[in-house]
Amino acid sequence: MNKFEELEDVAYQDGVDVLNYRFESNNIKGLYCDGVVAIRExxxxPEKTCALAEELGHHETSVGNILDMTSAANRKQERxxxxxxxxxxxxxxxxxxAFEHxxxxxxxxxxxxxxxxxxxxECIECYRNKYGICKQVDNYLIYFIPQLAIMKLV
Incomplete structure (x- = not known):
C-alpha cells in the first residue's frame, strides 16, 4: 500500500470522502469542504499524496471558509x-x-x-522557521541551517 492509499484509509476512518476531480484551473490541487476532499485527477x-495530506490537515485543523488569503486568521489556518x-x-x-535508509x-x-x-x-523551510538551526530527535541531530543535514550522535 502506498502513502496515498494509506491517507485514503485515514480519510475513510475519519468519515471523509475522497474524490478525484477535474478542476477547470491548473492552480487547484485539492479542496476540502464539509467532509469531502476533491483531488485533481x-x-x-506523490502530488496527490501531498494534496490529500494538506486537505486532511484542513479537516483536522481548519474552521469555516478560509479561501480569502488576505485575512491573517485564514493564513494562520492554512499554515x-x-x-x-x-x-x-x-x-x-x-x-x-530517510537518513538511515x-x-x-x-x-x-x-x-x-x-x-x-x-x-x-516547504516542510524543511517550515521546520527551519519552527526549530531554528537544528533539532535533536533521539540520538540524531537534524540541521536545517545552512542546509538539511542529519548526524547520528554517538
Missing part, C-alpha cells in the same frame, strides 16, 4: 493545515528514517518518503 501519485500535513507525511522521524540528497529523500521535492522543501 491528473496529478502523479496549521500544512504543518499537519508535513508532520503526517514527513515528520522529523521521517527525515531520520541511505538517502543522499533531497530527491532521494522525497522519493523515499513518497512526497514531491516541492513539498519536502
Amino acid at each position: 491528473d496529478m502523479t501519485i 496549521q493545515a500544512r504543518f499537519w500535513a508535513y508532520n503526517k507525511q514527513i515528520g522529523l522521524f521521517g527525515l531520520v528514517r 541511505g538517502c543522499q540528497n533531497r530527491f532521494e529523500i522525497a522519493e523515499y518518503l513518497e512526497v514531491t521535492e516541492e513539498f519536502l522543501e
Whole structure:
C-alpha cells in the first residue's frame, strides 16, 4: 500500500470522502469542504499524496471558509493545515528514517518518503522557521541551517 492509499484509509476512518476531480484551473490541487476532499485527477501519485495530506490537515485543523488569503486568521489556518500535513507525511522521524535508509540528497529523500521535492522543501523551510538551526530527535541531530543535514550522535 502506498502513502496515498494509506491517507485514503485515514480519510475513510475519519468519515471523509475522497474524490478525484477535474478542476477547470491548473492552480487547484485539492479542496476540502464539509467532509469531502476533491483531488485533481491528473496529478502523479506523490502530488496527490501531498494534496490529500494538506486537505486532511484542513479537516483536522481548519474552521469555516478560509479561501480569502488576505485575512491573517485564514493564513494562520492554512499554515496549521500544512504543518499537519508535513508532520503526517514527513515528520522529523521521517527525515531520520530517510537518513538511515541511505538517502543522499533531497530527491532521494522525497522519493523515499513518497512526497514531491516541492513539498519536502516547504516542510524543511517550515521546520527551519519552527526549530531554528537544528533539532535533536533521539540520538540524531537534524540541521536545517545552512542546509538539511542529519548526524547520528554517538
